[in-house]
Amino acid sequence: MKVEFHRHAMGEEEKAAVAAVLDGLFLTTGEEVYAFEREFADYLGVPFVVTVASCTSALHLALLALGVGPGDEVITTPMSFVASATPIIHAGASPVFVDVEPDTGLLDPARVRAAITPATRAIVAVHLYGTMCDMVALRRIADERGLVLIEDAAHCIEGSRGGVRAAHLGDAACFSFYATKTLTSGEGGAIAVQDEGLALRLRRLRLHGIDRGPAERHGKPYQHWDMLELGHKSNMTNIQAALLRPQLKRLEERHRRRETLAVMYDRFVEGAPWLTRPSVPTDARSGRHLYTVWTEPHRRDALLAFLGANGIGCAVNYRAMTDLSWFRKNVRNRFDLGHAERIGASTVSLPFHSVLADDEVQSVCEVLERAHTSLR
Ligand SMILES: *Cc1c(COP(=O)(O)O)cnc(C)c1O
Numbered sequence: 001m002k003v004e005f006h007r008h009a010m011g012e013e014e015k016a017a018v019a020a021v022l023d024g025l026f027l028t029t030g031e032e033v034y035a036f037e038r039e040f041a042d043y044l045g046v047p048f049v050v051t052v053a054s055c056t057s058a059l060h061l062a063l064l065a066l067g068v069g070p071g072d073e074v075i076t077t078p079m080s081f082v083a084s085a086t087p088i089i090h091a092g093a094s095p096v097f098v099d100v101e102p103d104t105g106l107l108d109p110a111r112v113r114a115a116i117t118p119a120t121r122a123i124v125a126v127h128l129y130g131t132m133c134d135m136v137a138l139r140r141i142a143d144e145r146g147l148v149l150i151e152d153a154a155h156c157i158e159g160s161r162g163g164v165r166a167a168h169l170g171d172a173a174c175f176s177f178y179a180t181k182t183l184t185s186g187e188g189g190a191i192a193v194q195d196e197g198l199a200l201r202l203r204r205l206r207l208h209g210i211d212r213g214p215a216e217r218h219g220k221p222y223q224h225w226d227m228l229e230l231g232h233k234s235n236m237t238n239i240q241a242a243l244l245r246p247q248l249k250r251l252e253e254r255h256r257r258r259e260t261l262a263v264m265y266d267r268f269v270e271g272a273p274w275l276t277r278p279s280v281p282t283d284a285r286s287g288r289h290l291y292t293v294w295t296e297p298h299r300r301d302a303l304l305a306f307l308g309a310n311g312i313g314c315a316v317n318y319r320a321m322t323d324l325s326w327f328r329k330n331v332r333n334r335f336d337l338g339h340a341e342r343i344g345a346s347t348v349s350l351p352f353h354s355v356l357a358d359d360e361v362q363s364v365c366e367v368l369e370r371a372h373t374s375l376r
Contacts, residue, residue, distance in 0.1 A: 005313030130287030
């Protein structure tokens with residue numbers, strides 16, 4: 001049996017929603033986008049959501065709008081996708097990588113505190129795999145030291161920890177609607193914020209820094225629009241928003257399905273002493289974006305090859321960023337990153353998504369069992 005790493009769950013409702021946009025006037029940012037922004041803000045329990053073209057762009061605009069720029073240091077984790085750190089560099093600031101907690105793979109607040117210098121301006125926390133960082137601890141550190149706290153919540157739309165959800169304690173939380181994420185429009189992103197002024201600034205920055213987009217101008221007597229600051233081109237289209245809105249209603253149901261699948265995988269991993277898995281703190285509800293196992297580094301690549309050869313789609317989320325060529329060449333590490341490097345060399349992500357079938361999970365586990373015997 002071939003088991004895909006990821007499959008989307010778009011259906012008739014999404015097709016009809018896109019058809020309705022095509023029957024209308026506005027393909028680009030308009031009512032459909034504004035409706036999604038309101039609905040997503042309601043889902044998250046925050047006052048403002050600003051949609052953008054990607055999570056990468058969301059992080060970049062959030063850093064700019066919160067005043068992070070040249071000369072600033074931004075503390076973050078090396079155990080994430082490169083897009084958690086590249087926006088820091090594009091903003092003109094420097095990433096300072098600190099090591100992660102060995103059991104969760106998440107940014108370690110104690111190490112964040114120890115890495116603060118007079119140049120530190122912000123923290124970018126990543127809710128890896130769907131499990132939230134200790135945002136209460138990070139918020140306390142940020143408040144004590146006057147730092148900006150940004151969440152990369154690309155994995156964590158549905159998660160919470162100690163009753164706190166993504167976007168509740170950060171100055172800005174950034175989401176991804178990339179093809180493999182739990183809410184997707186193929187590509188897309190959003191920034192959730194508490195502050196209205198910040199939301200308005202982000203709306204301007206996402207569209208060239210101009211004061212009114214086409215949808216605000218349409219149907220009114222012509223008025224000149226103005227460019228108030230140097231902005232970017234990162235707005236979401238009505239077509240993307242049409243794909244996203246029906247999925248919002250199914251987020252919780254699909255999360256429940258992934259919880260069930262995670263329990264099935266957990267049972268297998270608990271009986272396989274050669275595999276471990278990242279732990280989820282007892283007070284956390286994981287967003288369950290990925291199902292990742294850790295194996296011994298010396299046989300990780302052989303395991304990936306074995307799974308692939310047997311029709312099991314897999315991925316690595318992630319090798320430590322600091323082990324990638326560009327970062328090796330261009331970013332000098334100030335701290336030991338041993339846990340992140342070891343996790344990065346141990347990681348295998350298994351097929352995991354809300355339309356995965358029970359017998360597909362069984363197939364994956366059978367192939368894992370065979371891999372263990374033949375790779376011994
Ligand atoms: C997917 C992802 C991103 C980037 O999202 P895009 O929407 O593709 O820009 C950033 N951070 C993490 C942790 C991700 O998984």
